[in-house]
Amino acid sequence: MTLFAKPLKRALSAALAGSLLCGTVWAQDFPDVTAISLEDLMNLKVTSVSKREQKLGVAAAAIFVITQDDIRRSGARNIPEALRLAPGLEVARIDENKWAIAARGFNGRFTNKLLVLIDGRSVYTPLFSGVYWNVQDLLLEDVDRIEVIRGPGATLWGANAVNGVINIITKDASATQGGLVSAQAGTGLLGSGGARYGGKIGSSTSYRVYSKYFKWDSATDDAGRDAYDGWNTGRVGFRVDGGMSAVDTYTVQGDIYNGDYGETLTGPTLEAPYTTTFRNDGQFTGGNVLGRWSHGFDHSRTSLQVYFDRANSAATSLLDDHLNIYDVDFQHDINLSPSNNLIWGAGFRSTHDDAIAGTYVQLNPDQRTWNLFSAFTQDEFTLLKQRLRVTLGSKIERNDFTGFEAEPNGRVLLNISPTQSVWGAVSRAVRTPARTEQDMTLSAAVLAPSAETLGLPVSVRVLGDRDFKSEDMLAYETGYRVNLGRASVDAAAFYNRYSNLLSAEPTAPTLDLSGPMVQLVAPLVADNKMSGATYGSELFAEWKPITAFKLSGAYTYLRMNIDRDADSLDVSTPDPAGVSPKHQFSVRSAIDFGKNVQQDFTWRYVDSLTGLAVPSYYSLDARLGWTPVSHLNLSIAGQNLTNNEHIEFRPDFITTTPTVVKRTYQVMARWTF
Amino acid sequence: MKAFALRLAVFALMMAAAVDVRAQNLGSTESSEHLIKAGYVYNFAKLVEWPAWATPKGQPIVIGVLGNDDFAAVLSHAVDGKKVDDRVFVVKRLKSRDPLKDCGCRILFVAASESARTDEIIQFQNASSVLTIAEAPDFAKRGGIIALTLGEDSKIRFAINVDAAAQASLTISSRLLTLATIVHTAR
Numbered sequence: 001m002t003l004f005a006k007p008l009k010r011a012l013s014a015a016l017a018g019s020l021l022c023g024t025v026w027a028q029d030f031p032d033v034t035a036i037s038l039e040d041l042m043n044l045k046v047t048s049v050s051k052r053e054q055k056l057g058v059a060a061a062a063i064f065v066i067t068q069d070d071i072r073r074s075g076a077r078n079i080p081e082a083l084r085l086a087p088g089l090e091v092a093r094i095d096e097n098k099w100a101i102a103a104r105g106f107n108g109r110f111t112n113k114l115l116v117l118i119d120g121r122s123v124y125t126p127l128f129s130g131v132y133w134n135v136q137d138l139l140l141e142d143v144d145r146i147e148v149i150r151g152p153g154a155t156l157w158g159a160n161a162v163n164g165v166i167n168i169i170t171k172d173a174s175a176t177q178g179g180l181v182s183a184q185a186g187t188g189l190l191g192s193g194g195a196r197y198g199g200k201i202g203s204s205t206s207y208r209v210y211s212k213y214f215k216w217d218s219a220t221d222d223a224g225r226d227a228y229d230g231w232n233t234g235r236v237g238f239r240v241d242g243g244m245s246a247v248d249t250y251t252v253q254g255d256i257y258n259g260d261y262g263e264t265l266t267g268p269t270l271e272a273p274y275t276t277t278f279r280n281d282g283q284f285t286g287g288n289v290l291g292r293w294s295h296g297f298d299h300s301r302t303s304l305q306v307y308f309d310r311a312n313s314a315a316t317s318l319l320d321d322h323l324n325i326y327d328v329d330f331q332h333d334i335n336l337s338p339s340n341n342l343i344w345g346a347g348f349r350s351t352h353d354d355a356i357a358g359t360y361v362q363l364n365p366d367q368r369t370w371n372l373f374s375a376f377t378q379d380e381f382t383l384l385k386q387r388l389r390v391t392l393g394s395k396i397e398r399n400d401f402t403g404f405e406a407e408p409n410g411r412v413l414l415n416i417s418p419t420q421s422v423w424g425a426v427s428r429a430v431r432t433p434a435r436t437e438q439d440m441t442l443s444a445a446v447l448a449p450s451a452e453t454l455g456l457p458v459s460v461r462v463l464g465d466r467d468f469k470s471e472d473m474l475a476y477e478t479g480y481r482v483n484l485g486r487a488s489v490d491a492a493a494f495y496n497r498y499s500n501l502l503s504a505e506p507t508a509p510t511l512d513l514s515g516p517m518v519q520l521v522a523p524l525v526a527d528n529k530m531s532g533a534t535y536g537s538e539l540f541a542e543w544k545p546i547t548a549f550k551l552s553g554a555y556t557y558l559r560m561n562i563d564r565d566a567d568s569l570d571v572s573t574p575d576p577a578g579v580s581p582k583h584q585f586s587v588r589s590a591i592d593f594g595k596n597v598q599q600d601f602t603w604r605y606v607d608s609l610t611g612l613a614v615p616s617y618y619s620l621d622a623r624l625g626w627t628p629v630s631h632l633n634l635s636i637a638g639q640n641l642t643n644n645e646h647i648e649f650r651p652d653f654i655t656t657t658p659t660v661v662k663r664t665y666q667v668m669a670r671w672t673f
Numbered sequence: 674m675k676a677f678a679l680r681l682a683v684f685a686l687m688m689a690a691a692v693d694v695r696a697q698n699l700g701s702t703e704s705s706e707h708l709i710k711a712g713y714v715y716n717f718a719k720l721v722e723w724p725a726w727a728t729p730k731g732q733p734i735v736i737g738v739l740g741n742d743d744f745a746a747v748l749s750h751a752v753d754g755k756k757v758d759d760r761v762f763v764v765k766r767l768k769s770r771d772p773l774k775d776c777g778c779r780i781l782f783v784a785a786s787e788s789a790r791t792d793e794i795i796q797f798q799n800a801s802s803v804l805t806i807a808e809a810p811d812f813a814k815r816g817g818i819i820a821l822t823l824g825e826d827s828k829i830r831f832a833i834n835v836d837a838a839a840q841a842s843l844t845i846s847s848r849l850l851t852l853a854t855i856v857h858t859a860r
Contacts, residue, residue, distance in 0.1 A: 033708050034712060034715040034751055036712050038716045038720075038848075038852055041716065041829065042828060043828065044828065044829070247822075249824060296811075298788055299785075335785065335786070
């Protein structure tokens with residue numbers, strides 16, 4: 001019976017991945033589950049974990065799941081590279097340690113409308129509203145899946161889940177038993193090594209510990225100069241999962257890390273030529289610990305999650321910030337009847353930070369504590385013999401910056417036939433102010449003296465403002481899915497209306513006599529005077545003519561019409577339409593040659609970013625994986641194989657020098673025991 | 674841009690051809706949970722022994738599924754043509770109002786939505802020597818035989834109430850017991 005278990009398991013996982021995406025499994029594709037031994041069945045994972053996630057998987061939202069298999073086969077070296085696998089995301093590398101990642105527009109290094117969570121812990125920093133992508137890393141082998149939700153998810157996840165939510169979910173400790181050692185090296189990535197060991201404590205508790213270190217070389221800017229953007233990071237962490245029975249389960253996990261990075265930074269000076277470009281060093285350190293306890297009752301399940309996260313980012317010349325976050329979340333899923341499920345929950349988060357001003361950035365006050373209370377309820381019921389699924393819910397939050405915020409949504413999904421479904425949704429989401437938008441002073445530029453400036457240099461300062469409100473969005477979405485077993489298509493379209501978007505309003509210049517040089521100060525104050533609409537669509541199709549071959553393609557289309565309000569005087573904020581690609585296109589092929597050789601190709605096209613002078617580009621990546629003996633996997637991978645050297649993004653704010661993406665190769669070995 | 678549009682068109686054509694490949698549908702399910710649970714039910718059938726009176730030679734093993742027709746469809750497909758001791762399987766979909774004693778079941782699968790009927794199901798199990806498998810997490814603790822539940826780690830786990838199995842005159846193989854969480858009826 002166990003002889004065929006391995007290939008069956010593989011077939012099963014493939015079928016399961018498809019079912020999660022499309023909500024239907026085809027009978028003729030059913031693997032023969034009776035041929036799987038009980039022991040193997042016990043190790044198989046159901047692809048949707050909690051009610052909450054299962055709902056999104058089959059319900060009315062644009063969701064894509066990147067599996068562990070996808071990540072491994074893509075040859076991704078870090079999380080941003082893995083995110084390139086998701087249709088609808090814009091992933092642009094700025095330099096070796098910086099990325100701009102967004103969904104449905106508004107891309108930038110400080111993308112503020114995309115919420116990112118790792119195992120339920122938000123890694124969206126409340127400091128500047130965005131994600132430090134260089135800080136977010138894991139042993140990629142421990143990632144179970146990455147769920148990418150395009151469009152708002154604020155009813156469940158709260159503020160800032162405006163244009164999308166990324167959930168990075170790691171494996172249960174029971175799924176990572178035994179040892180693993182992996183090593184990787186190549187062009188760009190000088191070296192990366194990871195080790196993990198997992199074991200059991202008693203019969204009902206599993207654990208794993210891991211460590212990882214990597215070092216990247218610096219790359220060059222578009223003039224061929226070394227841009228000093230090399231970096232390295234070391235991290236160690238653990239995860240413990242246990243439970244006396246299925247009724248009570250718990251998870252405790254944590255990580256600590258330390259990283260050093262470099263960059264070429266351009267900042268203003270008061271003397272000619274009024275800008276200076278220099279090599280700048282930065283460091284990030286931190287750690288987190290999270291506990292989750294889940295208890296099942298007759299018709300319901302409760303879950304309580306608590307975490308602490310400390311993040312220190314010493315961005316020399318800019319800001320040295322020490323951030324502590326304490327978070328508690330409670331959730332209760334209740335099965336009111338077979339056709340009616342209710343979830344409610346409540347949460348509290350307290351954030352404290354302590355900032356040391358740098359040359360260009362300061363926060364006033366330098367220390368601040370702010371709290372967030374939230375509660376949500378959502379009901380999902382089915383009608384028309386379970387063919388129509390309706391979801392209604394809302395979140396209410398109270399934050400110290402803007403007070404109460406409501407984030408309701410209504411969703412419907414109709415199964416037209418066993419293979420086809422359509423869905424639609426209307427939802428509201430808000431992006432709450434970041435600490436910087438409240439309290440920051442940034443020296444953005446110095447304008448040369450002229451007659452109009454009385455012969456004085458003009459220092460342009462970007463200022464936060466306590467009156468800055470939340471940005472609002474109302475989203476209208478629709479989608480269609482068809483799954484014919486060997487072929488499936490998932491299409492989504494959206495129309496988003498935004499108001500109260502961030503603008504930088506000039507106010508009257510003042511004369512500054514305090515410094516060694518007399519200067520005029522021209523303030524640009526954070527305000528809410530931009531609005532408009534975006535629309536677009538995403539199409540994903542997959543074709544598996546045979547088990548050993550899979551071809552998939554994605555197309556993303558985006559239009560943005562965002563403009564200043566009539567009463568805005570903002571002249572500095574760039575048109576967001578110019579920083580996100582209008583078209584993106586990708587094709588992936590995955591082939592198995594027998595049981596031991598896997599070959600993958602990815603071809604991507606990204607349209608030009610007209611506002612940043614970034615031309616369109618395409619890139620071809622390939623990977624060849626070989627398992628010569630069980631427990632050992634070897635692979636070689638290449639990125640940008642056609643050597644189409646390109647810049648992917650130019651920072652619009654905090655001007656670090658972007659570097660060129662070149663052809664790279666690397667080799668990798670992974671040994672499990 | 675023109676070359677790009679052409680490539681797009683070629684890809685769209687290719688996909689249209691692919692969609693045409695096949696269309697024969699036997700049923701649908703929302704997640705892999707049903708498939709995996711079907712595997713469990715088959716394994717349980719192999720590793721449990723009924724008293725001789727309950728399993729005359731040549732009679733099919735009837736599996737009743739209460740409260741989840743989607744699962745019944747998946748299970749029916751999974752055990753189709755399979756045999757245990759020369760006996761084939763028959764999967765019956767039971768409606769909420771169907772009296773249990775008329776179903777002729779040797780195995781009864783109870784969906785989470787039917788948890789309210791637990792006491793009635795336990796009476797039936799003891800009277801008719803039926804292997805009961807339920808999704809309610811507390812089913813075995815309350816006197817049912819097997820609770821088959823989805824754990825937080827997204828794996829399916831099962832608990833066996835050995836007292837209840839003995840009371841229903843079922844013999845459970847030691848292999849199954851070593852893999853199960855053993856529980857006793859709460860008193």
